[in-house]
Amino acid sequence: xxxxxxxxxxxxxxxxxxxxxxxxxxxxxxxxxxxxxxxxxxxxxxxxxxxxxxxxxxxxxxxxxxxxxxxxxxxxxxxxxxxxxxxxxxxxxxxxxxxxxxxxxxxxxxxxxxxxxxxxxxxxxxxxxxxxxxxxxxxxxxxxxxxxxxxxxxxxxxxxxxx
Amino acid sequence: xxxxxxxxxxxxxxxxxxxxxxxxxxxxxxxxxxxxxxxxxxxxxxxxxxxxxxxxxxxxxxxxxxxxxxxxxxxxxxxxxxxxxxxxxxxxxxxxxxxxxxxxxxxxxxxxxxxxxxxxxxxxxxxxxxxxxxxxxxxxxxxxxxxxxx
Numbered sequence: 315x316x317x318x319x320x321x322x323x324x325x326x327x328x329x330x331x332x333x334x335x336x337x338x339x340x341x342x343x344x345x346x347x348x349x350x351x352x353x354x355x356x357x358x359x360x361x362x363x364x365x366x367x368x369x370x371x372x373x374x375x376x377x378x379x380x381x382x383x384x385x386x387x388x389x390x391x392x393x394x395x396x397x398x399x400x401x402x403x404x405x406x407x408x409x410x411x412x413x414x415x416x417x418x419x420x421x422x423x424x425x426x427x428x429x430x431x432x433x434x435x436x437x438x439x440x441x442x443x444x445x446x447x448x449x450x451x452x453x454x455x456x457x458x459x460x461x462x463x464x465x466x467x468x469x470x471x472x473x474x475x476x477x
Numbered sequence: 478x479x480x481x482x483x484x485x486x487x488x489x490x491x492x493x494x495x496x497x498x499x500x501x502x503x504x505x506x507x508x509x510x511x512x513x514x515x516x517x518x519x520x521x522x523x524x525x526x527x528x529x530x531x532x533x534x535x536x537x538x539x540x541x542x543x544x545x546x547x548x549x550x551x552x553x554x555x556x557x558x559x560x561x562x563x564x565x566x567x568x569x570x571x572x573x574x575x576x577x578x579x580x581x582x583x584x585x586x587x588x589x590x591x592x593x594x595x596x597x598x599x600x601x602x603x604x605x606x607x608x609x610x611x612x613x614x615x616x617x618x619x620x621x622x623x624x625x626x627x
Contacts, residue, residue: 330481353498437478463478
């Protein structure tokens with residue numbers, strides 16, 4: 315029998331705790347079971363509306379370039395295979411399409427042998443819509459595979475909205 | 478996608494959402510659910526390895542979360558402890574200027590882990606008096622034996 319000590323500073327490690335995806339999945343399952351599917355969307359709207367306020371401000375100021383930077387960072391942190399296409403219009407793009415080959419969250423949950431909440435796509439759809447809320451842009455989920463989380467997400471300027 | 482790095486704010490907002498729906502009992506009910514369905518790995522590790530299971534569990538999670546901590550395992554005494562010098566989750570929430578963390582955010586650690594460990598025969602002691610500075614202390618002790626292992 316031994317005595318063991320572990321002493322770590324934050325800088326000793328890279329912050330990447332993939333099991334948080336599993337916790338979020340459990341949260342969606344719980345909220346749907348207790349309060350219904352609409353509550354899941356309400357919750358995700360509340361979260362994205364609050365947490366992404368700085369991103370929404372940046373999108374209103376810098377347009378889809380701000381969103382492009384955000385998406386590239388978030389997905390690359392988790393080692394996702396993505397492709398971002400933009401349709402330029404003047405100095406900044408008017409449309410951005412994100413192709414995600416496999417969602418890191420869905421693949422982690424599946425790897426653990428667990429059921430993915432049928433509402434997990436709302437972490438993309440509802441969150442993206444909330445990110446765009448109050449900006450000159452709108453979000454659309456063009457394709458989504460619930461098995462892998464593969465998706466095609468589109469963001470574009472709402473017709474008639476000024477630059 | 479809500480990324481791993483965004484989970485903690487999402488978690489905090491969920492507690493606020495649930496409290497608005499059904500008060501603190503709704504938050505506690507969710508914490509109990511999460512303990513039962515999410516912390517199965519901690520339960521399995523402690524059931525199979527005793528107090529060492531705590532070391533195995535937190536060795537992984539605290540390193541993946543890049544925490545600033547010191548933890549200690551004394552198998553003979555049946556004791557495991559964590560001194561969290563800077564909790565990455567509470568530290569992140571404290572650093573967000575555009576959103577207010579759930580007031581009892583750190584309460585989830587008490588409820589979730591206690592619910593797993595007490596039925597397995599362990600005492601779970603947590604000092605949450607310094608969570609405003611993202612610090613806390615946890616001691617987990619096997620019951621039925623003196624701290625010296627006798």
